[in-house]
Structures are given as C-alpha cells and as structure tokens.
Amino acid sequence: MGFSRWHELEFRHLEYAITLKQHQGFVQAAIALGLDQGYLSKQIQRLEKKLGFTLFDRTTRPLGLTHEGQVFLKRAERIIEQTRKAVELAQETQAGKRGHLDIGINTSIANSNLPNIIQAFRQQFPMVNLVLHELASYDQIEQLRNHQIDVGFFHKHNLQSLSKEDSEIFSNTLVLRESLVLVLPEKHPLAKKMCVSLTDLNDNDFVLPPHSLLNGLRDQIDQLCFRANCKPVVVQEAGWITTVLSLVAGGMGVSLLPANVRHLQRTGVVYRNLVEASPVLEIIAVKHQNNESTILGNFLDIVKALSENGQIA
Template identity: 25%
Template sequence: MDLIRHLRCFVAVAEELHFGRAAQRLDMAQPPLSQRIQRLERELGVRLFERSSRQVTITKGGTLLLDEARRLLDQSEALMATARRIQDGHSGLLRAALPPDITGETVAGALAGFQERQSGVELELHELSTAEQLARLASHDLDVGLIRHPSDVSGLELGPVLRHELGVLLPHDAPVARRETVALSALTGYDLVLFPRAQAPAVHDDLLTTCARHGYTPTAVRYGQGPSFTRGLLLSWRAITFSTRDAHHARDPDLTWRPLSGAPLALRHSAAWSRGRGDAAVRAFADTVTDALARTAAPGPDLTSGPLHLRPAAEYWI
C-alpha cells in the first residue's frame, strides 16, 4: 500500500467531509477514493469515518490520527522538495530573494539568523521586486522569497503576513508637516513619488485606490526608488512619498515624516515558496526573514484589535 497516497486521501476527506468534493480536489474519481479509505481503515485497524446517505463525519479515532497524518504528509513533501533540489543540481544551495525596499538591518538580521539555523547551506541571495520573485518562483528558478501583498499567490505557500504602517515623508517646510498626524485628504495638490508599477502592480494599484478613497488623488505620479533620487524629487518638486518610520529620516533636516491619520496605508510582506517545495532550508529562511523583519522594523501604533482581512495567511501588526 502507498501509505502517503492513502493518507493524502484521508486528509482530503477529513477536511471536506464529502467524498465527491474530496475526489474533485484530488483530481480522481469517487469510487477509487472510497476504496483507498476502506483499505487504509483495514491496514490501520481503525474506522476513520461514519458514512450515511446524507453526510460523512470523522470518527474519534480519525480525529486522533488526523494531525499525525498531516505531519507525515508535510515531512514527505519536504523530503521530495529536497530530492528535487538535488536532481536540479542545487543540493546545498538555497536561492532566495528580498525586495529592494527592505532595510539593511533586516537584510543583515536575515543573513545572520539563517547561518545560525542552516550553517551547512550556501545562501544565494538576490534583490528582486515582487513581480520578479513571482516569475522566478513559478519557473522554479527561485526557492523562497519575501513578497509584498496584495499579489497573486496561487500555487504558493506563505509564512505569516507582517503589516507595517506607512506614513508620509515630505519637505520639512511644507505646511502639513507642522501637524502631528496627516490625513490623506490634506495632501491634495502634492505630487506622489512611487515605485514603478511593474515591480508590484497589485500593490501599486491598491495604494492609489486607497489614497483616492481617502480623498487624495496625486497631481502627478513620479517614479523613484533610491533614497537619494527620491529625496531630490521631494525637495525639487511639490511632492511627497509614503514610507515606514525610519531613523534615517530623523537625521535629514530637510525632510519630515508624519504618521497618517487612521493608518490607512501599510506595507505587507510575507515569505513565499512554491507549494510542495518547502524543505528544511526553505522553511528556515522563511522563519528567519520573518523574525528579522518583525525585529528590525520600526513599530507602528498598536492596532492589533482592528479587523485584519488579508488572506490566506495570518497577518500581524509590527
């Protein structure tokens, strides 16, 4: 008996509580699925489900075995992911990526933490936008990355989604810079310096939509990434940008950072890897970069009691 295949059937039926839906999820016919469940029950000597014409319910014995079955499936997937990396010639090498907007402190923390957890694995780290990471994950040219949300995460597994407040960075002599907090609607008349849309189209559009919903439509959108280039745009044009609270801003006498009223804008990041390819090295990097991002990001207001709607992973304010 192929234990892993039969356990996969068991978990699918346990989660769907419907043989038809489970068979569709597994891309197989219902009769073979029923036969595999029956054979697994005979091999284990435990009745897993109670069946009737109207419903399927999991037994107490099935419930007790379900977590163990999931654990074995996870271990099997990690084993196969490692085997695929060996077949692809990447044994001992982890290809990972971080986006350009991550601070140097986060990068350093991720590198140090990963070496502590996986000292025998060589880390090949790239600086890639979310769009570039998604493309490379899809082609299996990247093992794990840190992406921004919202984005298309079909076919991916995600770590926790960390949410970090965005404020407004503007010239210190701008009238609104004298306020303790700034409403988005108060930025009317200012240009907006933003990252190029191609880097993360969904994030770009979501940000502009949120601005418009809160009463701010930029006079013009100007594109910049590097801090020096962005600083020049802010000081040369009547322009603002959105950024996290950063100690570097405090040392610039020409710029002022202010929180946005109600914290309507935020960066959302999570580690991501292709479904079924999360071996030990991938998960170690995902855990390490999540810890580093949570530890090095400047904290925003305590809004953990508010509703969080991002799916499919948990989201945390940091």
C-alpha cells in the same frame, strides 16, 4: 590481490585492525571493541587471509606491525576517516545543516528585518551558504516560478495581479505587517506636524509608484486618498524607493510609501504618520509549492518563529 578478493573486505574488519594497532594487544583491543578475544583473533586472521599478507607481528610484545601492515593500515585509517566524514556530511545535508539557499530580496525586506532573519538562521545553521539576489518583486516571482531562487521576499499585494493558476503554485509565510507613511520635503509647510491628514494634501503634487510595476500598492494608495477626499496630482511615477526619495527631496512632490522606508535616512525628506487609518501591508516570504528543500523548510521555520515572537515588526 585481484578484485575478486579485495572487494569482499568489510569496514568492520578494517576497524578491528586499526583498533588492534592502537592498543597493541588482543586483550585491550577486544575490550575496546566489546568483542570476545578469540573472535577478534579469528577476524584478524580472516582479514589477513583475504589480503594475502600478514598485518601484525605476533612475536613481539607489545604487538607490532609488519612492514606491509604499516603501509596498509596507514591508508586504511584514512579511508575510515574519510568515510566517517562522508557519512556526517550526508547526514548534515539531509538535515538541512549544509548546502546553500538562493534568496530573492528587495528594498523593503532589506530596509526592515533581513538582518534579524539572517543572523538567527546563521546562528543555527552556520554551514549553510545564503546567496542573496537583489531583484524587483516581479523578477522574484518569475525566478520562483522557474526554480531559479528558493524563496523571495516582497509585499503580498504583488501576488494579486497573478492569475489564480499562477498564484496557486506559491505558498507564503508572513514576515511583518506595516503601514504607509507620508514622505515630505523637509521644507514642506506640513513638515512641522508629527501627524498629517491627507485632506490637507488635496491637489498637492505627488510622486507615486506606477500601476504597471506595483499595481496592488498603487491601488491601495489611490483608495486611501479617495477615502480622505484627497486628489493627488501625480507629477512623476517611480518604481524604486530611492528614486522616489530623491524626487521628494528635490521638491518635486510628496509621496506615500511603506513604513520600512523610515530606516533610510535620506537628507532632505521627513517621514510623518497619517491621521487616516492606513491599509496594512504584509511582507511575505514566498516559495514554490514543489520546493521541498529541508534547508528552505528550516529557513521558513525561523522566519515564522521570529514573526510570531514579535521580533519582526
């Protein structure tokens, strides 16, 4: 059978033949297909003519298959099933139910509500593969700009150092709001208090994040200390929270860090609330404006719903 003949085959004719095989009779098959019996018979004859061989042995009751029919319909059933699965896969992909999402994370989101977000998303979209990339905020911004990741999680103040042109290429969704907390060595004289004023820490040694990496956060810490008449003596700068905690535990100084740090049970340090009103820090989910991925849209919808419902705090 040359191409000029078999390329004219239609899936409906294959479905007719497969249904006829299953029901072993034209009457039952026509009922199952919702077709007129005579019409079904003519369509099967037309299919057999195109194929160049007979599919059904019409001399037997119930209706049987010829040897050629057995070989052909066995493969035809596979084609129909594979086509059905291909259509389902494409529809699920279009709906954002299949695929993968590249997510940038840092310590702040990992310490707070990343587990809630992942759990909620996987419950609704179990076939989407979430690929997590541990990256500093500035690396996430660069990879978002270059479309290497789909979404990044970091504090909003990290966008403040960007030019207006750069900042406009991103959009963000609020994840949570948090305050700053004081981190003290466990043997510090003020560690016995549950709430500490920065005024009492004037001229104390501090370990703080550097201006170069976390400009927005450091600015807010500096302003908070200034308003509280506290002049910190910065003896060491460190960009990673775990490093800051280690230095505080070693007695090098005290620190101010985002409240999510409370989830890190580091031996040798204690966390205390401030008497002064802390600035509010916002953790956001950031995407490139041009990323119209349905999967990403579904993901951000869940992030937004959790935030609005108070499940993220």
